[in-house]
Amino acid sequence: MAGDEAPEVPSDLPRTLGALRASGWVSRPVKEEIRTNAVARIAAGEPLFAGVLGYEDTVMPQLENALIAGHDVVFLGERGQAKTRMIRSLVGLLDEWMPIIAGSEINDDPYNPVSRYALNQIAEHGENTAIDWVHCTKRYGEKLATPDTAIADLIGEVDPIKVAEGRYLSDELTLHYGLVPRTNRGIFAINELPDLAERIQVGLLNVLEERDVQIRGYKIRLPLDVILMASANPEDYTNRGRLITPLKDRFGSQIRTHYPLEVATEIGIMRQEARELSIGSVKVHMPEYMEEVIATFSQLARQSSHVNQRSGVSVRLSVSNYEVLGANAVRRALRLGENEVTPRICDLDSLAASSSGKIEVESLDDRGGDSVLEQIVRAACLQVFKLRVDQTTLPEVVAAFEEGTIAHTGEEVSSAELAKLVEQVPALRTAVTNLTAGVESPSAVAAAVEFILEGLHLSKRLNKDALGTNATYRGKARPAT
Numbered sequence: 001m002a003g004d005e006a007p008e009v010p011s012d013l014p015r016t017l018g019a020l021r022a023s024g025w026v027s028r029p030v031k032e033e034i035r036t037n038a039v040a041r042i043a044a045g046e047p048l049f050a051g052v053l054g055y056e057d058t059v060m061p062q063l064e065n066a067l068i069a070g071h072d073v074v075f076l077g078e079r080g081q082a083k084t085r086m087i088r089s090l091v092g093l094l095d096e097w098m099p100i101i102a103g104s105e106i107n108d109d110p111y112n113p114v115s116r117y118a119l120n121q122i123a124e125h126g127e128n129t130a131i132d133w134v135h136c137t138k139r140y141g142e143k144l145a146t147p148d149t150a151i152a153d154l155i156g157e158v159d160p161i162k163v164a165e166g167r168y169l170s171d172e173l174t175l176h177y178g179l180v181p182r183t184n185r186g187i188f189a190i191n192e193l194p195d196l197a198e199r200i201q202v203g204l205l206n207v208l209e210e211r212d213v214q215i216r217g218y219k220i221r222l223p224l225d226v227i228l229m230a231s232a233n234p235e236d237y238t239n240r241g242r243l244i245t246p247l248k249d250r251f252g253s254q255i256r257t258h259y260p261l262e263v264a265t266e267i268g269i270m271r272q273e274a275r276e277l278s279i280g281s282v283k284v285h286m287p288e289y290m291e292e293v294i295a296t297f298s299q300l301a302r303q304s305s306h307v308n309q310r311s312g313v314s315v316r317l318s319v320s321n322y323e324v325l326g327a328n329a330v331r332r333a334l335r336l337g338e339n340e341v342t343p344r345i346c347d348l349d350s351l352a353a354s355s356s357g358k359i360e361v362e363s364l365d366d367r368g369g370d371s372v373l374e375q376i377v378r379a380a381c382l383q384v385f386k387l388r389v390d391q392t393t394l395p396e397v398v399a400a401f402e403e404g405t406i407a408h409t410g411e412e413v414s415s416a417e418l419a420k421l422v423e424q425v426p427a428l429r430t431a432v433t434n435l436t437a438g439v440e441s442p443s444a445v446a447a448a449v450e451f452i453l454e455g456l457h458l459s460k461r462l463n464k465d466a467l468g469t470n471a472t473y474r475g476k477a478r479p480a481t
Contacts, residue, residue, distance in 0.1 A: 006135035013097060017110050018127030020099055027111045030094070030139075030185050030225050031070040037093040038067045049089035051272065052082050054265040055257070059086075062255045067093070071252025072208055072228040074193065080314025081257040083231040087142075087189045090229070094136040098185060102130035105177050106184040106222075107139070114184075114223050139186030141179050145195040151203045154178045156215045175215060180207055185225045193230040194242040201247045204228070208250035235310050259302060259315065266295035269315050270322045277326030282333045283340045284326050287447055289388045289435055290343050294321045296380040297351070301359055306372045308360035320354040332411045333443075342447035345454045346410045346469045348377055378458055385455030389431050396427035397452070398461050401475035409450045410470030418446035428452065 014020040028036075041048060042064055047056075063086070066073050075083040101108040101118040108118035110131055122129050143154065151157075156178040180188055190196070190204075206212055208228055212221045230251070232243060248254075260266040270291065277284035298318045301307050325343045328350035333341035352370060361372045401407075407421050419442040422428045428449060435448035453473045457464040465472045 006138055009097070009133045009135075013133050014099070015131055016127065017122070017125075017129040017131060020110055020131055021127070025099065027109050030187070031227050033095055034067055034090065034093045034187075034227065035070055037095070038064065041093075049086070049092050051089070052086055053268045053272070054260045054262070055082075059255060059257055062253065066253035066255065069252060072230075072250070073253045073255060074230040074232055074248075074251045075255050075257055076232050076234050077257030078233060078259070078312030078314070080312065080316045081259060082315075083257055084189070084191055087187070087229045087231065088140065090187055091136050091140045094139055094186070096136050097133045098136070098139065099131050100134055100185075102132040104132075106181045106224075107134060107186065109185060109225070139183070140189070141183030141186065142189045142191065143179055145190050145192045147195060147197060149196055149200055151200055152176075152178060154180050154200065155203055155213045156181055178213075180226065181213060181222060181224060183226055186227075187229060188226050189229040189231075191231050193232045193247075198242075198244050201244050205246055205250060208247070259313070260295075260299075263292055263295045263299060266298060266315065266318050267291045270295065270318050273315075273319045274322045274326075277323070277330070279330050281339055282330050284329055285340065285342045285439070285441075285444060286322075286326060287342060287435065287444065288437075289384055289451060290325065290447070291322070292384045292388070293348070293377075293380050294318055294325060294351075296383055297321065297355075297377055300376050300379055300383075304372070304376060306361055308362045311360045314358055317355060317358040320358065321351050324350050324354040335411070336414050338415060338443065340441055340443050341415070342441075342443040344409070344447045345381070345450045346471070348381075349469050351377060381451075381454055382458040385451065385458065388435065389452060389455060390434065393427070393430045393434075394452075394456065394461075397425055397431070398456060398475070400425045400427060401462055401473065403475070405475070407449075407453055407473045408470070409453065409473070410468070412470060413446075415441075415443040415446040418449055419443075421449050 014023045014025070038048060048060065048064065048067075052060075063073070075086065077083055098107070099110055101110055101113055101121055103121070104113075104115060104118050106115050108115050110129070113119050113122060143149065157176055193201075206214060207224065207226065210221075211225070212223045214221055228251075234256075260269065267288075277286060295318055298313055298315070298321075301313045301317070302309065307313060325347050328347040329341045329343040332347065333339070352373060355373055356370070359373065405425055407418075409418060422432055422445060431452050432445055432448040435451065436444045453462060454464075456462040457473060461476070462473050463476050465474070
């Protein structure tokens with residue numbers, strides 16, 4: 001990825017302009033380079049890049065079309081929709097090594113130099129002009145658009161130090177190039193493009209259409225070979241109109257991104273992005289039904305009328321919740337002296353800290369944000385419970401509690417103690433075994449037991465008395481006779 005340490009330049013690559021010509025190397029525009037490599041991957045049935053899930057049938061076809069067409073692209077979508085990741089991954093479609101005039105600040109093409117420095121080097125040394133090689137990871141530039149971004153940051157400005165050294169202002173060598181020229185023959189990205197001041201956006205018009213930049217105070221036009229990528233939030237992009245119309249018009253393609261459409265996709269992203277849950281001597285086993293609860297929580301939050309959908313519910317919410325759920329289970333295991341732990345229902349209380357900063361609650365009644373989040377967590381648990389647990393196996397379980405069985409759960413209850421409930425209520429065995437997929441460790445059994453009890457409570461078949469993270473499940477009171 002861009003920013004990684006580049007490998008050492010292979011020793012067999014040409015080091016002079018004459019040797020480069022003799023090698024048969026052919027110069028081509030960066031868009032043509034990306035197009036050729038993208039076409040090769042598509043023809044081979046390979047994805048453009050790995051690590052982006054859920055876009056196979058929606059975003060990716062549009063992106064493939066844009067790259068084949070040679071378009072500059074703006075990705076339009078809410079936060080946490082992998083816009084920046086896709087842009088950064090495009091460096092994988094560049095050739096691994098690219099030759100430049102040695103010492104050039106703007107990656108001058110040895111066959112088509114544009115800077116005064118490169119032109120002077122070739123005029124002085126001819127075919128002996130020194131050549132350097134740039135790795136594809138170094139051909140990527142990025143700028144987060146902020147209101148204080150100046151045109152000098154993007155395009156360039158006079159370098160007062162070079163002037164102080166004795167050069168004339170009319171000398172092009174006094175220029176300090178901005179980020180865009182320094183990404184010549186590469187990919188330049190602007191994140192949150194609408195946040196750029198309108199006068200700065202105007203400075204990008206030439207880059208997108210005429211493919212050059214004009215630096216203040218100089219009668220020069222610096223032809224650039226760059227592909228421009230940008231990301232934007234649709235609220236800023238469409239409603240506030242902060243992206244000027246001429247700039248929107250110059251982007252060849254606008255691609256709308258989206259959140260995962262399926263729970264399975266959300267789970268795949270969680271597994272891919274989350275940090276390792278096991279710590280030290282404590283091994284964490286994350287059951288699939290708890291993964292589904294976390295993913296379903298995010299999916300339901302994106303549908304809730306109490307959540308601000310304009311700000312979005314990022315996939316980062318799912319990843320953070322996944323990590324915090326595992327962390328709380330580890331903390332519980334450390335306190336109880338257990339070496340193996342499985343996240344349980346009692347660990348879900350920990351999601352308040354990892355969720356509250358990522359969800360903007362718009363409650364129209366007197367319920368607070370925490371209450372809304374708790375309601376969504378309960379809805380997620382109930383939905384997964386109905387999908388994962390065969391309801392025909394539960395009447396005998398409910399009957400056992402109606403006859404006086406009581407179960408205590410929470411952070412202070414060990415896995416072994418909670419797992420004993422299967423021996424007290426044999427009717428639990430079938431449902432527990434289905435959830436644990438045959439894993440008979442006390443932690444796995446305890447987690448399955450607590451999940452079933454919570455599901456029965458949420459479906460109004462058991463009563464639950466909760467105090468903090470501790471809870472007691474009992475049969476529903478019989479009506480008076």
